[in-house]
Amino acid sequence: MALMTYLVEDNPTILDNLIETLEEIALVTVVGHAATEKEATRWLSLHDGQWQLAVVDMFLREGTGLGVLAGCREREPCQKVVALTNFATPEIRSRCLVLGADAVFDKSNELDEFFAYCIAETDQLARKN
Structure with a gap:
């Protein structure tokens, strides 16, 4: 079973790379993404039971990741x-x-830890099912 993941990222290059890498190294399905606080909070609340992991950047096109959190x-x-x-x-x-x-990762020097976290979450989901 895939970890249903929602991404909040306003940089298209980073977003594309995240999607590609997450789907390659972990059993992740990206169910959606947003570039603004308003769009992200709206989607996450309207789809409450349809995601298991949200990955949130802090500085967005409009608003902040703190508002999403x-x-x-x-x-x-x-x-x-x-x-x-x-x-x-x-x-x-x-x-x-x-x-x-649940965790905070730095894009510049903690990507390995972030991906390990995602892999651990997919493993935990698989054990539950």
Whole structure:
């Protein structure tokens, strides 16, 4: 069973690379994506039971990933939300975790850890089913 994943990323090149890599190395199906806070929070709330992982960038075309994280606070325990950003400063990490992020990864030097996290989540999903 694939991990149903939603991506919040405003850079088309990064988005395409994420989709390609996630689908290649982990059993992930990207069910949608957004480039703005409003679009992401709307989709995630309207499709509440239809995703298991949301990957959120912090700086978006409109709004921020912090707003997306805040909008995901009422999610089911099996739904995970991670921040993937170029700005993983200690302050941003702390704010993300306070808003309910399950993990925070820096795009510039923690991609291996991010992909390992995604693989672990797909493995956990497979064990449950």
